[in-house]
Amino acid sequence: MQKAFDIGLDSLVAGRPAAAAEAEFVTGVPKRGTFYLETFGCQMNEHDSEKVAGVLLSRGYRQVESVEAASFVLYNTCSIREKAAQKVFSRLGEFRDMPGEPKKIGVLGCVAQQEGEKIFHRTPWVSLVCGSASYSKLPELLSQLEAGEKRVTGLDTDTDETFETELTRRDNPWRAYLTIIEGCDKACSYCVVPYTRGPERSRSSDSVLRELRQLAELGYTEVQFLGQTVNSYADPSPRKLKFSELLCAAAEMPGTRRVRFTTSHPRDFSPDIVEAIDRDERICNHVHLPVQSGSTRVLRAMQRTYSREEYLEKIAMVRGAKRPISVTTDIIVGFPGETEKEFEETLSLLEEVKYDGVFSFKYSPRPNTPAQSMSDAIPEEEKSRRLAILLELQRKIQAAANEKWIGQILEVHVEGKSRKENQWSGHTSCHRVVNFSSAQPDLLGNYVQVKVTGASPNCLIGDHAC
Numbered sequence: 001m002q003k004a005f006d007i008g009l010d011s012l013v014a015g016r017p018a019a020a021a022e023a024e025f026v027t028g029v030p031k032r033g034t035f036y037l038e039t040f041g042c043q044m045n046e047h048d049s050e051k052v053a054g055v056l057l058s059r060g061y062r063q064v065e066s067v068e069a070a071s072f073v074l075y076n077t078c079s080i081r082e083k084a085a086q087k088v089f090s091r092l093g094e095f096r097d098m099p100g101e102p103k104k105i106g107v108l109g110c111v112a113q114q115e116g117e118k119i120f121h122r123t124p125w126v127s128l129v130c131g132s133a134s135y136s137k138l139p140e141l142l143s144q145l146e147a148g149e150k151r152v153t154g155l156d157t158d159t160d161e162t163f164e165t166e167l168t169r170r171d172n173p174w175r176a177y178l179t180i181i182e183g184c185d186k187a188c189s190y191c192v193v194p195y196t197r198g199p200e201r202s203r204s205s206d207s208v209l210r211e212l213r214q215l216a217e218l219g220y221t222e223v224q225f226l227g228q229t230v231n232s233y234a235d236p237s238p239r240k241l242k243f244s245e246l247l248c249a250a251a252e253m254p255g256t257r258r259v260r261f262t263t264s265h266p267r268d269f270s271p272d273i274v275e276a277i278d279r280d281e282r283i284c285n286h287v288h289l290p291v292q293s294g295s296t297r298v299l300r301a302m303q304r305t306y307s308r309e310e311y312l313e314k315i316a317m318v319r320g321a322k323r324p325i326s327v328t329t330d331i332i333v334g335f336p337g338e339t340e341k342e343f344e345e346t347l348s349l350l351e352e353v354k355y356d357g358v359f360s361f362k363y364s365p366r367p368n369t370p371a372q373s374m375s376d377a378i379p380e381e382e383k384s385r386r387l388a389i390l391l392e393l394q395r396k397i398q399a400a401a402n403e404k405w406i407g408q409i410l411e412v413h414v415e416g417k418s419r420k421e422n423q424w425s426g427h428t429s430c431h432r433v434v435n436f437s438s439a440q441p442d443l444l445g446n447y448v449q450v451k452v453t454g455a456s457p458n459c460l461i462g463d464h465a466c
């Protein structure tokens with residue numbers, strides 16, 4: 001993935017306590033050994049891993065930070081592009097001739113769902129294969145493994161259950177992910193998610209708000225609602241809260257300072273969401289609204305359900321808000337048959353919208369998707385050329401946009417501390433990364449005012465304004 005928005009916090013020490021990194025045995029349950037869990041892919045996967053870790057800890061496993069130290073190794077996988085899927089098989093290959101005690105290996109997530117039992121044939125040392133739609137069966141599957149079964153699978157997608165657990169072990173002590181809808185009912189012609197994550201299942205608003213209350217009581221001040229199409233949320237309970245109403249109810253929860261949500265689908269992006277952001281400052285003024293292409297012909301081939309013009313109407317709605325709302329997007333370059341002119345339409349869309357951030361990808365053919373059998377594949381070098389042009393344009397757009405913040409004061413949620421003395425990092429409500437200096441100790445987790453003194457395409461620089 002080519003990111004043109006978030007900077008890596010390379011020079012920063014992550015703000016989480018050591019206890020979360022190497023979680024301990026839970027007291028009062030039998031000790032079962034150690035596990036190492038590595039996550040590939042999106043925030044949904046990251047959060048699923050937090051839930052899986054919670055289930056394992058509650059069963060008496062202890063989390064460790066290296067494969068070598070673990071008796072049970074789990075990979076939570078991503079198959080959205082071919083490279084991500086290949087990476088998993090290269091990890092699994094490393095166990096072929098590994099010396100020492102054989103380890104139990106589990107493959108979770110999208111590659112597990114997609115490849116199923118074929119994983120056992122390709123890498124016979126794997127003993128657990130489980131897709132995300134079957135995670136609610138994880139305790140049962142783990143029991144089978146613990147009882148000595150050699151090959152255990154959870155591969156159903158015909159579920160109406162969501163994966164909820166009281167046991168989630170969150171990595172970040174201030175910002176909590178909370179899944180409100182799982183799966184995807186859209187049918188974009190290039191995408192494996194509807195196959196790997198199953199149909200859309202929303203969690204009841206009562207259950208979401210109950211968990212949010214607990215999170216607020218535990219000191220989490222920021223919550224991020226997650227869903228592959230988060231704004232397609234359909235409350236299954238009699239309250240029937242709309243997505244925007246759920247955002248407002250969450251923002252009103254005592255102790256909650258910020259509510260984020262990702263990813264929004266343009267088709268279901270309705271005016272009441274913008275009105276909610278305008279009404280309550282605790283709802284973050286950032287919308288991730290993937291467009292994928294600026295050409296209506298390509299959008300039709302992608303089965304995105306909107307034209308360039310209809311998408312731009314959604315953008316106009318966002319721009320019409322009283323608060324400035326930052327907008328980020330996803331783009332695929334080199335979709336089969338994409339002409340030079342159609343690619344240029346994507347560039348002109350970028351110029352027109354002036355996104356605050358873009359995640360851009362070269363099209364990658366995926367198994368079982370309609371696009372896989374489309375003719376007119378774009379050569380790899382051409383995809384790379386288009387990607388480089390797009391990234392360069394977006395870099396200039398972001399550099400110009402970020403310059404405009406210089407001199408302003410922004411509220412930053414402090415999430416990282418640099419190894420360099422007095423240097424901190426965090427996010428604004430509109431999801432910009434701000435690196436700033438402050439001589440104050442213990443800022444982690446706080447919300448502080450920062451005066452912006454400099455800017456680069458990917459972040460703002462500033463000083464703590466007391």
Ligand code: 5AD
Nearest residue numbers: 190191290330331361362363364366
């Ligand atoms: N090839 C390239 N990018 C893809 N995405 C989804 N499927 C593919 C694919 N086959 C991108 C889309 C989506 C993001 C999460 O990944 O841009 O919004």
Ligand code: SF4
Nearest residue numbers: 184186188191193228
């Ligand atoms: Fe994939 Fe489209 Fe669903 Fe997004 S909306 S997860 S791109 S099928």
